[in-house]
Amino acid sequence: MHFDLKSLSPEAIPAALEKAHRYRLLNEPEQAESICEDVLRIDAENQTALTSLILALTDRFGSGQPVSPRHVRELLPRLKSEYERAYFAGIIAEREGVSWIRSGQPRSGEAAYVCFREAMKHFEKAEKLRPAANDDAILRWNSCARIIMTHPDVAPTDEIRTRNYVGD
Numbered sequence: 001m002h003f004d005l006k007s008l009s010p011e012a013i014p015a016a017l018e019k020a021h022r023y024r025l026l027n028e029p030e031q032a033e034s035i036c037e038d039v040l041r042i043d044a045e046n047q048t049a050l051t052s053l054i055l056a057l058t059d060r061f062g063s064g065q066p067v068s069p070r071h072v073r074e075l076l077p078r079l080k081s082e083y084e085r086a087y088f089a090g091i092i093a094e095r096e097g098v099s100w101i102r103s104g105q106p107r108s109g110e111a112a113y114v115c116f117r118e119a120m121k122h123f124e125k126a127e128k129l130r131p132a133a134n135d136d137a138i139l140r141w142n143s144c145a146r147i148i149m150t151h152p153d154v155a156p157t158d159e160i161r162t163r164n165y166v167g168d
Helices: 010-025 029-042 047-059 069-073 082-103 108-129 136-150 158-167
Strands: none
Touching: 010 029, 010 047, 029 047, 047 069, 047 082, 069 082, 082 108, 082 136, 108 136
């Protein structure tokens, strides 16, 4: 079945984005995603809508209606700021790692480790590009490091361990 979607008025964008934020807080990422898509239909470059959409989609990682991390990464080039591209690439990888931990699947700790290390690399890049007085990338890097340090199952595969040991 197909419906012709109705368009928001440009004046309604700020209130709509506030609703998207609220829906994320209420753990209703599908509603937030829909609102962001409505905003982007009339303002394709709206950076707040793009970042909110990225966050709403990553909220669905590991849920009953999961979204592919690759699909979310496809939005990154639309972000205008190099800092935001690096920071949100880190967020995507970090949240993918968290979803692996929560999945309880065999070898999920190894998959999570790879995700967290990828996230940490993105956060390090974002740290170098960050605006003054913005330590968000540092906070996220520390969070990834703490997860790795406090979850013994979040560890590299034996192959990675061996390669790191031999290279030291």
